[in-house]
Amino acid sequence: MTYELVEHNPAAAPIAREVDTYTEIVDPDAELVRRWHAGDASAFEALVRRHERPVFRLALRMLGSREEAEDVTQEALLSLHRHGRSFRGESRFSTFVYRVAANAALNRRRTLGRSRARERLLAERQSGGIDLPSSPRDPGDAAAGAQAQARVHEALQELPPDLRLAVVLYDIEGMPYGEIARVLEVPEGTVKSRIHRARNALRERLRSFVTQESEGVES
Amino acid sequence: MNHSEIRAHLSEYLERDLSGEERSRIDAHLEICSDCDRELSELRATISLLRRLPEPALPPGIGGAVMARIALGEGREARVHSLLRRTADPRFAALLAAGLAGVFFLVQSGDAGLSTQTSRAVASGTLARVAANGAATPVTAERGGVEEAWLNSRDSGLGSQAGVTSGFTPAAAYQQYVSQARREEAERRARIQEFARQLRGAGHPNSASLASHFEARPNVVLADWQPR
Numbered sequence: 001m002t003y004e005l006v007e008h009n010p011a012a013a014p015i016a017r018e019v020d021t022y023t024e025i026v027d028p029d030a031e032l033v034r035r036w037h038a039g040d041a042s043a044f045e046a047l048v049r050r051h052e053r054p055v056f057r058l059a060l061r062m063l064g065s066r067e068e069a070e071d072v073t074q075e076a077l078l079s080l081h082r083h084g085r086s087f088r089g090e091s092r093f094s095t096f097v098y099r100v101a102a103n104a105a106l107n108r109r110r111t112l113g114r115s116r117a118r119e120r121l122l123a124e125r126q127s128g129g130i131d132l133p134s135s136p137r138d139p140g141d142a143a144a145g146a147q148a149q150a151r152v153h154e155a156l157q158e159l160p161p162d163l164r165l166a167v168v169l170y171d172i173e174g175m176p177y178g179e180i181a182r183v184l185e186v187p188e189g190t191v192k193s194r195i196h197r198a199r200n201a202l203r204e205r206l207r208s209f210v211t212q213e214s215e216g217v218e219s
Numbered sequence: 220m221n222h223s224e225i226r227a228h229l230s231e232y233l234e235r236d237l238s239g240e241e242r243s244r245i246d247a248h249l250e251i252c253s254d255c256d257r258e259l260s261e262l263r264a265t266i267s268l269l270r271r272l273p274e275p276a277l278p279p280g281i282g283g284a285v286m287a288r289i290a291l292g293e294g295r296e297a298r299v300h301s302l303l304r305r306t307a308d309p310r311f312a313a314l315l316a317a318g319l320a321g322v323f324f325l326v327q328s329g330d331a332g333l334s335t336q337t338s339r340a341v342a343s344g345t346l347a348r349v350a351a352n353g354a355a356t357p358v359t360a361e362r363g364g365v366e367e368a369w370l371n372s373r374d375s376g377l378g379s380q381a382g383v384t385s386g387f388t389p390a391a392a393y394q395q396y397v398s399q400a401r402r403e404e405a406e407r408r409a410r411i412q413e414f415a416r417q418l419r420g421a422g423h424p425n426s427a428s429l430a431s432h433f434e435a436r437p438n439v440v441l442a443d444w445q446p447r
Binding site for chain 1: 236267285
């Protein structure tokens with residue numbers, strides 16, 4: 001697998017994004033998937049260990065609550081076990097995992113409804129359960145940074161699910177357009193448009209933090 | 220390019236995802252338009268905020284919990300799906316095709332026999348009714364019994380009570396619904412308790428916490444788990 005550091009934006013943290021030369025890439029999970037399909041249960045356990053973190057991260061960004069994200073991660077991994085034998089290697093296995101995880105998160109989101117998700121989010125914020133940086137880069141900015149991150153997390157929850165999923169996969173997970181298109185089963189142009197609309201919606205919602213941030217970048 | 224066209228392409232501009240010509244046009248516009256230039260800065264700042272979100276801590280034991288649930292029978296491959304997958308195997312497909320052909324042959328030959336029987340029954344039923352009522356009302360063998368009973372009861376003036384709507388009242392239907400729902404609820408809770416009990420006995424390091432997790436969620440549906 002090959003990666004490149006995308007440094008188009010000096011202000012943003014560079015993000016390791018896989019170069020989207022899909023057909024030339026050897027799937028790093030291929031051997032484990034082959035062993036699992038051949039009946040080796042420990043190979044599936046190894047796949048779970050490899051993918052539980054990104055699945056949980058995606059579920060948390062989609063649902064906003066750690067408790068819901070943990071439940072959905074388990075459900076998604078069980079679903080992977082249930083349906084994963086149908087995976088025939090037409091895409092990378094990680095793409096398949098993301099698709100299963102995204103569907104699980106969207107289904108849970110529909111079941112919960114927005115209001116309940118917001119109530120949970122509020123309760124978690126009040127109890128300090130939301131993820132805040134464990135070691136801020138500049139201790140002097142710790143409080144402001146934590147506040148901004150909590151607000152970004154909240155603003156993500158306010159986006160329509162299709163926009164949120166696209167921007168989470170691109171800007172947080174660092175996936176290339178082509179792979180996101182395969183996860184969402186939409187054309188690349190739609191992916192780009194959703195990412196741009198999501199960023200603009202976040203820009204509006206995070207107005208005060210964005211202004212501070214852009215002034216900091218300019219100075 | 221006007222302002223809205225420029226703004227629609229700012230993400231692509233930041234991603235260096237535009238042709239040289241398109242990029243030059245936007246550069247030229249940004250030189251003279253402070254509003255679009257500010258929007259570009261804000262977009263860049265938004266991306267920066269997003270990418271600085273911290274990596275969330277992974278709750279411990281997710282993988283173990285999933286493997287424990289699989290060991291207890293959850294996450295099984297759906298049977299229909301498994302069948303469809305196996306049809307991709309040419310040997311299985313050949314067997315399936317042979318089986319279907321056999322079934323088709325039996326149905327065909329069975330149909331012929333049944334048709335004969337039915338026509339005989341229709342004939343005898345018709346004869347029976349003709350004999351009983353003196354009127355030729357053809358009935359099939361399948362419908363004959365029920366229809367005859369209903370007709371008889373109607374003849375005796377008891378049709379609406381003894382036949383179609385016997386015993387039905389909205390209150391009775393509601394009671395039936397409530398007791399059915401209560402029975403299903405009790406069964407579901409008992410399943411969760413049994414599931415938690417088996418989890419505790421599974422001996423996995425996370426068994427106890429996982430069992431508590433399920434006991435605290437009485438609405439969980441264990442769709443494809445079967446008690447041992």
